[in-house]
Amino acid sequence: MKLDTRLPHPGPRVPILGDVFGADRDRPTQHEMALAAELGPIFERKLLDTHLVLVAGGELAGQCNDEDRWARALAGPTLKFRGIVGAGLFTAKTSDPLWGQARRILDPGFAQSALRLYHAAMQSVADDLIAHWDGRERVDVHEAMTNATLEVIARAGFSRNLGLFTDGGADPQVQTMLTALDQVLSWASESSNDLPVVGQVRGFLQQRAFAANLAQTRAYIDAIVADRVSGAEVGGDDLLGLMLDTVDPETGAKLPLDNVRDQVLTFLVAGHETTAALLEVTLWYLAARPDLAQRVVDEGRSRGFDYSGVAGMRTTRNVLNESLRLWPPVPGMFRVARTDQQLGGYDIPAGHAVFVLTLAAQRDAQVWGPTADRFDPDRWDAKALRRYPDRYFTPFGTGPRSCIGRAFAMQESALLISKICDAFVLDHVDEVGDEPVMRERGTLRPAPFSVAIAPRPGASVPTPPTG
């Protein structure tokens, strides 16, 4: 079977180069969502001799999530990350024995019993954030969510306090790491969506610019691992301990130390950027919807903020799910056909990868109804849920390569959102439209914004920073 030549494409097509006018380097997936409104649930974009098939319809995306017919493909920004974090969980090939080994060793680190152990660390970050905001009238949401999510993964995963909420700020090594993570994300996204040749030059220059920061970040992480191995630092029940001490039940082997370093870096990148995006989108909607924020507050105050209280926060989780539906932090995934496939009446040969545009698929009115574009957390009511089987809602991916951190991210986000709303009344400082302005860096995350805050009557008293 050959790739169908009848696939719609954005016109006009330039000879040899192809659909160069059909791409947007800064807002690629939002541009693709707009193209889908014009071209339909499946279309292609040709660049030189590469034919990128985009699947934007909910039903067709659901078909690509069928693991018997499609598999995860390593491409786009994810492939770029592979050069940085090697065989970390996110970037390892499924066929690489290290991937299975790491997944078997690390899965228990994300089970409910482990999340219960991490709760104190998550709680300490929420308290530090609230104490840090106390007395302020206006806060930078982007900066605060970046710091909070990094602190959570560092404290829960590696028993390290990065000091991002202390008055003097984090130490220089941590600052360098933050800069490196930021530079790597920009490079991975921009170089994947750039024009041929020009993009290669730009990508090369970017890589040169972050090489030194990345080398220092690797050295910083190596030191954390070495301190734990030598016993200079005693860790709690955390991910690092699990990675260093656990023997794979299948092979009897432990993870090699260089792989542990790649996993730590993977968790720092994969665990913070996406969760920060989810928190920011949610706070954006809650600042615009005081009625909804009040429901979140009521739920928090009635259930309490211990592990079980947070785990059962239905309203807050519905709000988070709705943020993930409208603005999935990972806006799309590459899937490769295991055998020849028909998709929407078009031929896709075995081995051809398609890009499933989760962002558009999760807004398809045919699946989600006429209000698909509206932020409505009540659509997640238990009674309505059965209308949306898992294959239509995939912000955490699908199949064996789906997100290992899903429950971790949801617990952390529910805790932070409910504690923030409990402590503060939020309001937008600028005039805003119906939806946040989003920027793209492989992930989809609101453009940095600030909110006005005021103490909410009846808030629980914040504890001082843990320093």
Ligand code: HEM
């Ligand atoms: C709202 C937050 C999050 C979202 C939306 C999210 C989304 C995703 C998605 C879509 C994938 C699959 C990507 C693909 O198939 O190409 C993935 C994989 C992964 N995520 Fe997350 N993630 C989140 C939070 C986290 C957290 C908190 C961690 C770690 C602490 C984490 C660690 C990982 C890892 C290691 C993988 C690769 C798993 C594998 O291939 O075995 N993620 N995530």
